[in-house]
Amino acid sequence: MKIHHHPSDELLLDYASGALGEGWSLAIATHLALCPACRRAVAGMETLGGGFLTSVAPAPIGDDALDIVMARLDAEPQEPAAAPVAEIPRGAEPVLPQPLRGYLGGDAGDLEWRRLGLGAFQVPVAMEDRRTSVRLLRIPAGRPVPEHSHRGLELTLVLRGAFSDATGEYKRGDFQEADDSLEHRPHAAPGEDCICLAVTDAPLRFSSVTARIVQPLLGI
Amino acid sequence: MSSFEPGRTETEQLNQLLLAVAEQRDRQAFRALFGHFAPRLKAFVMSQQADAGTAEEVVQETMVNVWRKAAQFDAAKASASTWVFTIARNMRIDMLRRARRPEPDMNDPAMVSDPEPLAHERISHEQEAERLRAAVAELPAEQQEVLRLVFMEDITHAEAAERLGIPLGTVKSRIRLALKRVRAEVGERE
Numbered sequence: 001m002k003i004h005h006h007p008s009d010e011l012l013l014d015y016a017s018g019a020l021g022e023g024w025s026l027a028i029a030t031h032l033a034l035c036p037a038c039r040r041a042v043a044g045m046e047t048l049g050g051g052f053l054t055s056v057a058p059a060p061i062g063d064d065a066l067d068i069v070m071a072r073l074d075a076e077p078q079e080p081a082a083a084p085v086a087e088i089p090r091g092a093e094p095v096l097p098q099p100l101r102g103y104l105g106g107d108a109g110d111l112e113w114r115r116l117g118l119g120a121f122q123v124p125v126a127m128e129d130r131r132t133s134v135r136l137l138r139i140p141a142g143r144p145v146p147e148h149s150h151r152g153l154e155l156t157l158v159l160r161g162a163f164s165d166a167t168g169e170y171k172r173g174d175f176q177e178a179d180d181s182l183e184h185r186p187h188a189a190p191g192e193d194c195i196c197l198a199v200t201d202a203p204l205r206f207s208s209v210t211a212r213i214v215q216p217l218l219g220i
Numbered sequence: 221m222s223s224f225e226p227g228r229t230e231t232e233q234l235n236q237l238l239l240a241v242a243e244q245r246d247r248q249a250f251r252a253l254f255g256h257f258a259p260r261l262k263a264f265v266m267s268q269q270a271d272a273g274t275a276e277e278v279v280q281e282t283m284v285n286v287w288r289k290a291a292q293f294d295a296a297k298a299s300a301s302t303w304v305f306t307i308a309r310n311m312r313i314d315m316l317r318r319a320r321r322p323e324p325d326m327n328d329p330a331m332v333s334d335p336e337p338l339a340h341e342r343i344s345h346e347q348e349a350e351r352l353r354a355a356v357a358e359l360p361a362e363q364q365e366v367l368r369l370v371f372m373e374d375i376t377h378a379e380a381a382e383r384l385g386i387p388l389g390t391v392k393s394r395i396r397l398a399l400k401r402v403r404a405e406v407g408e409r410e
Contacts, residue, residue: 013370013395017374018313018374019370020321020376022319030324034332043297044348046305047299050301050349052367052372053308056260056267056372057263058259058262058263059263059266059275060262065276066251068280094328099324129319
């Protein structure tokens with residue numbers, strides 16, 4: 001698998017520094033599972049973070065801080081905690097890598113897909129941080145992605161199949177960063193349905209009661 | 221920023237101490253790590269508008285986690301200071317921002333593994349880290365300043381622009397230039 005479209009340095013840097021919010025970070029972390037090159041880039045940025053930690057002017061620490069911590073170690077298990085080993089499911093490679101699969105509680109085939117129109121389906125991904133709207137989309141092979149307007153940034157990560165628009169073709173692992181100035185009319189490639197993760201800024205909250213009721217129904 | 225580049229021996233010493241904690245649960249080694257990292261971690265956390273008391277709590281929690289997770293430290297992948305940075309970063313997201321930071325799972329069967337490095341690419345992580353840090357130390361002051369803000373204060377590019385009173389585009393271009401310069405040093409991402 002050769003990935004041609006990567007997240008920007010800005011996103012990777014904000015992920016490495018810790019400033020990036022949960023929803024955007026989920027798209028980056030899931031891309032990292034599929035992209036050794038970006039993992040290496042993030043590791044390099046973390047090395048810079050380690051350098052800044054080394055070079056900072058030390059601040060005086062409380063006299064009892066070491067004693068408090070040493071006392072807490074007494075309560076820890078004596079054996080070093082082994083690196084956690086995840087249960088590896090047998091069979092084919094999952095469509096959804098971690099951490100996305102954990103957020104959804106299953107792989108693509110286990111989910112309750114909701115009809116979105118034009119043959120497309122979606123599954124919302126629940127976030128603690130409500131500033132982003134995160135969902136998994138399934139677009140039928142060869143069909144256009146349903147008209148979707150969004151404000152601000154939209155990140156799309158392809159997990160199965162492919163889609164293409166004026167900016168190129170996106171396959172498994174490819175990452176698209178679009179702002180609202182990009183007028184793209186993405187189409188799923190023929191062959192198999194396209195499954196992708198989409199992260200956008202959370203929709204504006206309408207003040208009218210009707211809009212508040214209608215909004216979730218429309219899925220906007 | 222001459223101290224950005226720690227001496228090679230110091231880097232090795234810290235790695236050895238951390239390995240002693242991981243493999244032998246060595247408390248003396250842990251005390252030495254605490255002596256080195258705790259005051260730096262406190263400055264690091266306080267740079268994010270945390271008061272001294274809160275910062276002290278984050279430092280203690282970070283050091284307890286260094287003890288707890290020491291077995292996960294891999295000297296072939298990161299130096300001790302880089303590894304401690306990632307623990308402190310996650311701790312401050314957890315404790316100060318009360319937020320989640322999703323991460324890939326190295327044991328996931330969907331994980332695409334790293335390619336085998338070609339013979340000439342095989343340089344140790346320590347060498348690579350040293351080259352990265354040397355490259356940062358040589359960056360123009362304004363580029364170092366933006367990188368420092370992003371890492372130390374855990375703020376986004378937009379917030380950094382506000383803090384420095386310069387346009388967002390300037391922050392982005394400084395970061396891009398800085399990363400390009402640093403990356404040329406280690407030949408990252410084709």
